[in-house]
Amino acid sequence: MNNVDTGRTIEQLETPCLLLDQSCMMRNVTRLKRRLEALGVPLRPHLKTSKSVDVAKRIVDSLTGAATVSTLREAEEFGSAGIGDLLYAVGITPNKLDRVAAIRARGTNLSVIVDSLETAEAVAAKALATRDRIPTLIEVDSDGHRAGIRADEVQRLVEVGRALHDGGAELRGILTHAGRSYECRTTAEIEAFAEKERVAAVRSANVLRDAGLPAPIVSIGSTPTALFVKNLQGVTEVRAGTFTFFDLFMSGLGVCTLDDIALSVLTTVVSHQRQTGRIVVDAGWMALSRDRATARQPVDQGYGLVCDVLGRPYKDLLVIETNQEQGILAIRAGSSATLPELPVGSLIRILPNHACATSSQHRQYNVVETDSDQVLDRWPIFRGW
Amino acid sequence: MNNVDTGRTIEQLETPCLLLDQSCMMRNVTRLKRRLEALGVPLRPHLKTSKSVDVAKRIVDSLTGAATVSTLREAEEFGSAGIGDLLYAVGITPNKLDRVAAIRARGTNLSVIVDSLETAEAVAAKALATRDRIPTLIEVDSDGHRAGIRADEVQRLVEVGRALHDGGAELRGILTHAGRSYECRTTAEIEAFAEKERVAAVRSANVLRDAGLPAPIVSIGSTPTALFVKNLQGVTEVRAGTFTFFDLFMSGLGVCTLDDIALSVLTTVVSHQRQTGRIVVDAGWMALSRDRATARQPVDQGYGLVCDVLGRPYKDLLVIETNQEQGILAIRAGSSATLPELPVGSLIRILPNHACATSSQHRQYNVVETDSDQVLDRWPIFRGW
Numbered sequence: 067m068n069n070v071d072t073g074r075t076i077e078q079l080e081t082p083c084l085l086l087d088q089s090c091m092m093r094n095v096t097r098l099k100r101r102l103e104a105l106g107v108p109l110r111p112h113l114k115t116s117k118s119v120d121v122a123k124r125i126v127d128s129l130t131g132a133a134t135v136s137t138l139r140e141a142e143e144f145g146s147a148g149i150g151d152l153l154y155a156v157g158i159t160p161n162k163l164d165r166v167a168a169i170r171a172r173g174t175n176l177s178v179i180v181d182s183l184e185t186a187e188a189v190a191a192k193a194l195a196t197r198d199r200i201p202t203l204i205e206v207d208s209d210g211h212r213a214g215i216r217a218d219e220v221q222r223l224v225e226v227g228r229a230l231h232d233g234g235a236e237l238r239g240i241l242t243h244a245g246r247s248y249e250c251r252t253t254a255e256i257e258a259f260a261e262k263e264r265v266a267a268v269r270s271a272n273v274l275r276d277a278g279l280p281a282p283i284v285s286i287g288s289t290p291t292a293l294f295v296k297n298l299q300g301v302t303e304v305r306a307g308t309f310t311f312f313d314l315f316m317s318g319l320g321v322c323t324l325d326d327i328a329l330s331v332l333t334t335v336v337s338h339q340r341q342t343g344r345i346v347v348d349a350g351w352m353a354l355s356r357d358r359a360t361a362r363q364p365v366d367q368g369y370g371l372v373c374d375v376l377g378r379p380y381k382d383l384l385v386i387e388t389n390q391e392q393g394i395l396a397i398r399a400g401s402s403a404t405l406p407e408l409p410v411g412s413l414i415r416i417l418p419n420h421a422c423a424t425s426s427q428h429r430q431y432n433v434v435e436t437d438s439d440q441v442l443d444r445w446p447i448f449r450g451w
Numbered sequence: 452m453n454n455v456d457t458g459r460t461i462e463q464l465e466t467p468c469l470l471l472d473q474s475c476m477m478r479n480v481t482r483l484k485r486r487l488e489a490l491g492v493p494l495r496p497h498l499k500t501s502k503s504v505d506v507a508k509r510i511v512d513s514l515t516g517a518a519t520v521s522t523l524r525e526a527e528e529f530g531s532a533g534i535g536d537l538l539y540a541v542g543i544t545p546n547k548l549d550r551v552a553a554i555r556a557r558g559t560n561l562s563v564i565v566d567s568l569e570t571a572e573a574v575a576a577k578a579l580a581t582r583d584r585i586p587t588l589i590e591v592d593s594d595g596h597r598a599g600i601r602a603d604e605v606q607r608l609v610e611v612g613r614a615l616h617d618g619g620a621e622l623r624g625i626l627t628h629a630g631r632s633y634e635c636r637t638t639a640e641i642e643a644f645a646e647k648e649r650v651a652a653v654r655s656a657n658v659l660r661d662a663g664l665p666a667p668i669v670s671i672g673s674t675p676t677a678l679f680v681k682n683l684q685g686v687t688e689v690r691a692g693t694f695t696f697f698d699l700f701m702s703g704l705g706v707c708t709l710d711d712i713a714l715s716v717l718t719t720v721v722s723h724q725r726q727t728g729r730i731v732v733d734a735g736w737m738a739l740s741r742d743r744a745t746a747r748q749p750v751d752q753g754y755g756l757v758c759d760v761l762g763r764p765y766k767d768l769l770v771i772e773t774n775q776e777q778g779i780l781a782i783r784a785g786s787s788a789t790l791p792e793l794p795v796g797s798l799i800r801i802l803p804n805h806a807c808a809t810s811s812q813h814r815q816y817n818v819v820e821t822d823s824d825q826v827l828d829r830w831p832i833f834r835g836w
Contacts, residue, residue, distance in 0.1 A: 080546060082836060114775060136737075136776045156776045157721040159733055160796045161465060182722045184795040213722050213731040213777060245774060336542040337567045337598050346598040348544055352521075353836070356741035356808060389630060390499060390807060391521045391541045392598060410569040411545045422775060423741060429835045450814045451467060451738070 076375060076439040077413065079432055081334040082353035084424070085415060086121075086431035087377070088442065090328035091310060095125045098292060098309050107298045110134050110153060110285065112307025115422045118431060119147040120445035125310060134305045137451045138165050145174030152176045153285065155241060155305065157205060157213050160188040167196045177201035179241050181214050186226045190233025199236040203283060204274075208266035209246040209259070217266040220273050227279040239283030240271045243305070247290040249362070253320055260291035268300035290321050311421035314367045315359040324371070324379055329425060330415035331370070332432070335408050336392065343405055345395040349416060351388040357423035369393060370416035376437055377415050380406055385416055461760060461824040462798065464817055466719040467738035469809070470800060471506075471816035472762070473827065475713035476695060480510045483677060483694050492683045495519050495538060495670065497692025500807045503816060504532040505830035510695060519690045522836045523550050530559030537561045538670065540626060540690065542590060542598050545573040552581045562586035564626050566599050571611045575618025584621040588668060589659075593651035594631040594644070602651040605658050612664040624668030625655045628690070632675040634747070638705055645676035653685035675706050696806035699752045700744040709756070709764055714810060715800035716755070717817070720793050721777065728790055730780040734801060736773040742808035754778060755801035761822055762800050765791055770801055 076085070095111075102109050111125050114136035122144055126133045131150035135141045141152050150173070158166065158178040169176050180186045180202055193200045204226055207214030215222050231237040244263035250256045263286045271281040287305035289312075298304070311329040312322040333349035351369070360367040368384035372395055382401035387394040393416070397403050408414065418424035425431075426449060433443040461470070480496075487494050496510050499521035507529055511518045516535035520526050526537050535558070543551065543563040554561050565571045565587055578585045589611055592599030600607050616622040629648035635641045648671045656666040672690035674697075683689070693700075696714040697707040718734035736754070745752040753769035757780055767786035772779040778801070782788050793799065803809035810816075811834060818828040 080550070080836065081544070156733070157731065159466070159719040159721055161719055165465070182795050185722070188796075334544040334546055336544055337570070346542065348541070351742075351808070352811065356743070357736075358741070410567050411573075423736070426737065451465065 074441040076332065076434065076441060079332060079441065081332050081413070082349040083332050084428040084431050085330050085332050085434050086311070086445070087328045087436050088433050089436050090326065091121070092124065094309055094312060094322070094326055094328060098306060101293065102304055105295070105298045107301055108132065108303055109292075110303045110305050111310065112136070112155070112305050113140055113144055115307035115310050115425065117426060117447050117449060118445050119143060121310065121431070122147065122149055132303070134307070138162060138169065139448065139450050141169050141174060141176050143448050145169055145172065145176065150175055153203070153241075153305075154178050155243070157181055158185060158189065160185065163188060163192040166200060167192060167198060170198055170200065175201070177203060177238055179203045179205045180226065180230070181205040183222075183226055183229055186229035187233060190230055190235045194234040199234060201236040201238045202230050203238050203241040203285060204270070206240055206242045206266055206270045208242040208263045209244050214242065217270050223270055223273050224277045224279070227274045227277065231279050237274070237280050239281040239285070239302070240267050240274070241285040242267045244286070244288050244291050247288050248315070248319070250290060250319065253294055256290045256294040256319070256321070257296060260295035261297060263291055264295070264297065264299070264301055271300070289316060290319055293321050308421050311425065313418050313421040313424070314371055315363065315420055318360050318363040318365055318367070324417065327417050329421050330373065330377060330417050331424065332413060332415055333393065335410050335412040335414070338408060338410055343396055345405070345408055347385075347393045347395060347414065348391065349385075349393050350391040352390050353427060354385065354388060354393065354416060354418060355420065355423035355427050357418070357420040359419045367419060370418055373415040373417060375413040375415065376439065379417070459826040461717060461819065461826060464717060464826065466717050466798065467734040468717050469813040469816050470715050470717050470819050471696070471830070472713045472821050473818050474821050475711065476506070477509065479694055479697060479707070479711055479713060483691060486678065487689055490680070490683045492686055493517065493688055494677075495688045495690050496695065497521070497540070497690050498525055498529055500692035500695045500810065502811060502832050502834060503830050504528060505828075506695065506816070507532065507534055517688070519692070523547060523554065524833065524835050526554050526559065526561050528833050530554055530557065530561065535560055538588070538626075538690075539563050540628070542566055543570060543574065545570065548573060548577040551585060552577060552583060555583055555585065560586070562588060562623055564588045564590045565611065565615070566590040568607070568611055568614055571614035571620075572618060575615055575620045579619040584619060586621040586623045587615050588623050588626040588670060589655070591625055591627045591651055591655045593627040593648045594629050599627065602655045608655055608658050609662045609664070612659045612662065616664050622659070622665050624666040624670070624687070625652050625659070626670040627652045629671070629673050629676050632673050633700070633704070635675060635704065638679055641675045641679040641704070641706070642681060645680035646682060648676055649680070649682065649684070649686055656685070674701060675704055678706050693806050696810065698806040698809075699756055699802055699804050700748065703745050703748040703750055703752070709802065712802050714806050715758065715762060715802050716809065717798060717800055718778065720795050720797040720799070723793060723795055728781055730790070730793055732770075732778045732780060732799065733776065734770075734778050735776040737775050738812060739770065739773060739778065739801060739803060740805065740808035740812050742803070742805040744804045752804060755803055758800040758802060760798045760800065761824065764802070
């Protein structure tokens with residue numbers, strides 16, 4: 067779908083639709099890659115944020131082809147596009163192993179993660195049955211956030227490791243994700259979290275090694291910790307996804323600025339009710355997503371922060387409410403800002419709470435450049451499992 | 452895609468995926484149709500809830516082909532499938548009028564709604580330019596909920612009516628949607644709301660008629676008010692969508708029972724952490740949606756209520772937290788219920804907060820019957836604008 071929109075402008079797009087600022091995205095990606103290069107550890111970018119082959123080709127290292135996925139459909143789509151080294155970073159279930167085997171049989175080096183003995187045994191059984199030593203990492207819970215074996219459950223860790231290694235699978239090492247880093251309030255807290263994540267993963271890998279088991283990979287990461295980590299000793303790769311586009315939640319965390327947010331929803335003013343100070347637009351929760359991540363932060367950004375058509379934020383203008391296909395804009399409660407003119411038909415952009423949630427509501431990115439109204443390209447977004 | 456799954460069972464599906472209980476859906480539809488028939492007013496079902504041609508063919512009256520849509524893509528998809536009389540019940544914007552004209556030119560009788568003079572003039576101009584008197588309703592705000600002209604803004608109503616009628620469009624009447632009925636706490640409140648909705652719409656139609664303007668259509672509706680309305684005098688059609696599938700929010704409102712919910716998400720247990728009383732499943736917010744409508748109700752159902760594989764609810768077992776591709780189950784805080792066994796690999800169903808939000812996260816319905824594990828069919832879901 068390259069260059070189908072040459073000569074088209076943002077004003078010619080039908081709303082609601084997604085805009086992606088390509089240079090902004092590439093700046094975000096370069097920043098994190100350089101940071102991790104300085105620490106001597108490669109990035110394994112998470113492709114769930116974009117679900118786009120066009121984005122993936124721009125951010126994945128073409129030599130290693132190393133990336134992270136959150137669904138087997140992502141593994142299929144990105145694998146078919148030639149991204150050869152994919153880590154499926156969501157606990158595998160036994161009923162997905164046939165599909166894992168099929169993806170691997172087509173030449174994608176897909177690895178999986180487990181956190182229970184039952185699943186480890188199922189993976190090992192499938193490895194034996196298919197004569198393919200499915201590479202498998204053990205998920206460790208570094209912050210009580212979600213799935214994973216706790217780093218102090220030494221015996222369980224070794225049991226699962228043995229079930230994989232002795233059972234015929236390829237035990238590749240340890241994975242963890244410090245999801246609770248999203249709840250930090252300061253960069254010092256994020257740094258401390260990053261260290262906690264590292265220690266949990268490295269210790270767990272050493273538990274396996276001390277038991278005579280292999281653990282070549284120690285995989286950690288989340289956008290906040292990847293951007294603030296100081297020490298990666300013992301870590302072999304870092305995963306992060308949201309950094310590709312950034313969003314209001316990451317801006318509220320202090321991980322990026324509003325200028326770093328590459329993704330926005332273009333919408334049209336449907337009606338302007340001056341007497342009540344409300345503006346109705348044609349982007350509701352279907353276009354913005356229901357994600358209200360910033361509601362948990364000191365500054366609640368509603369369903370999104372409103373910018374002009376070129377992406378410059380209006381002071382304190384938020385999407386305060388949504389229904390399925392409409393959003394209601396108003397000035398933030400307590401603010402002295404005034405409602406901009408914005409007559410019916412005006413185009414505006416809305417910065418999202420959570421990039422992964424908003425992008426997945428759409429079928430394509432309309433690719434733009436900072437401070438320009440030219441639409442350069444259209445990149446399809448896929449979905450489903 | 453008919454009968455592709457003949458002989459398949461729920462146990463053979465890959466998770467997460469959507470299950471739709473066909474008989475349950477048909478009972479819901481028959482119930483509302485009979486109710487409205489008794490009141491002498493036809494239903495114009497809202498197809499945004501399903502976004503499925505297969506569902507639409509089963510619930511739309513085949514003689515009138517009257518239905519409601521929330522996007523022009525829905526108008527295109529359902530129009531192509533032969534549903535001939537479609538009301539696009541979201542305020543039209545000037546930049547969508549070319550597409551409206553194209554849909555109408557292909558033979559779909561698509562009507563639109565406006566709530567401002569600017570848009571009415573744009574519709575009239577397009578009607579003149581295309582020599583097609585685009586049928587248009589005026590949206591009235593019956594509850595301060597969203598877009599629409601207030602019923603007491605008599606002068607504005609007449610101005611907009613004249614701009615349409617005198618400008619060359621077909622003024623078809625009045626539309627309103629009592630969105631705030633979702634905030635009612637008792638059926639008596641819903642009944643009162645339904646009457647308020649009716650009165651606002653009928654009065655507004657009479658304002659137009661008194662000014663010598665046509666207003667043959669008076670269109671009202673929402674799932675709660677449609678199910679509890681007692682008096683439809685002066686109303687010519689009722690719109691409702693969620694009633695097709697129902698959901699936990701409607702159950703919390705007292706509009707349906709848990710048994711009436713036709714939609715659920717099938718998911719697999721990924722890990723069972725008995726020591727912490729948490730179960731991890733492979734349905735996160737991508738499969739369930741981020742919609743947390745029941746958080747505003749007396750009984751908060753988390754991200755969904757958990758049922759066994761045949762749809763029978765476990766006592767007080769909720770999805771208490773989600774990330775993108777995983778959900779965390781736990782017993783409701785304060786409940787004395789105990790966590791069911793549910794070993795790794797077990798299949799369960801999750802009833803959704805909001806049917807429209809959950810269905811739109813998926814690409815197809817797996818059609819099932821009450822109390823059976825047979826998968827009868829697969830119906831595609833489309834999306835986008």
